[in-house]
Amino acid sequence: MFGLIGHLTSLEHAQSVANALGYPEYAHQGLDFWCAAPPQIVDYFHVTSVTGQVIEGKYVESCFLPEMLTNRRIKAAIRKILNAMALAQKNDINITALGGFSSIVFEEFNLRDNPQVRNVELEFDRFTTGNTHTAYIICRQVEQAAAKLGIDLARATVAVCGATGDIGSAVCRWLDQKTETAELLLIARNQERLTNLQAELGRGKIMELEEALPLADIIVWVASMPKGVEINPETLKKPCLIIDGGYPKNLSTKIQHPEVHILKGGIVEHTLDIDWKIMQIVSMDIPSRQMFACFAEAILLEFESWHTNFSWGRNQITIPKMEQIGTASLKHGLQPLLSW
Known part of the structure; x- marks a missing residue:
């Protein structure tokens, strides 16, 4: 099973989609509340490769918001990412992609130096930033x-x-x-x-x-x-x-x-439909087919059983690694978005 850790684009966006995500009580809450809100698994779905292989995935909403990237709230941002990672690991997810600002916060604040999250010792080879595929x-x-x-x-x-x-x-x-x-x-x-x-x-x-x-x-x-x-x-x-x-x-x-x-x-656009709701919430033009390439990296790693942190650390992306993940991308039916 693969996982996706994501977040919404703003407090206003988070409030507007709280009902769709399954926690309507968050819809009228302010930033202080969202800083304290725990991560939640809000979507469960299957992805089918053009090869016929089928895998299962879960989406973890971190409840992180870009407004937390201030000196006053940065500790809340860090806590959000670590807690979301711990939740994914506790749910026995083999490989999880850190989407959006999640990977940036992880890299900029050296969160690999904080592997202990309450009773969970984070196993970093279960996580990837998705940057190589992106x-x-x-x-x-x-x-x-x-x-x-x-x-x-x-x-x-x-x-x-x-x-x-x-x-x-x-x-x-x-x-x-x-x-x-x-x-x-x-x-x-x-x-x-x-x-x-x-x-x-x-x-x-x-x-x-x-x-x-x-x-x-x-x-x-x-x-x-x-x-x-x-x-x-x-x-x-x-x-x-x-x-x-x-x-x-x-x-x-x-x-x-x-x-x-x-x-x-x-x-990227997938050849086949995916039964998820999260891409509609983040306003993809064709939500059943389109996704962020960083998320798709976790999907590809699960398809190929490469359960490792394929993308990890600043400036570690090489041409051979890009070609490797690119070959897997084409094999399983993903294509770069080319419409504007």
């Missing part, structure tokens, strides 16, 4: 959507916003080694990590966001949107392809132009 899917979206728009990667400039993150650095390695991408623009906040990435790649220009975006034929966005930043579509190249790999995926509401094509990054 990075693979984003790279395939770049390749396939660029071809769809007539953008020649051999002549294209690709800007990666969030280039030093786990997913962003993997995307840069793939574009450097597996495609003929002409130019890479590296954008991130940490200058030391940027310099190290540039040295590793042996290429790439380190640039500020404002100067890089007008130069890019393709923008891969795998970072949080800085507060106060506005992107004027008139300053972007035409056509321009944007892969929105952030969470929540909201660039399409901020940038609107007929020649700027925004694709929801890190989303």
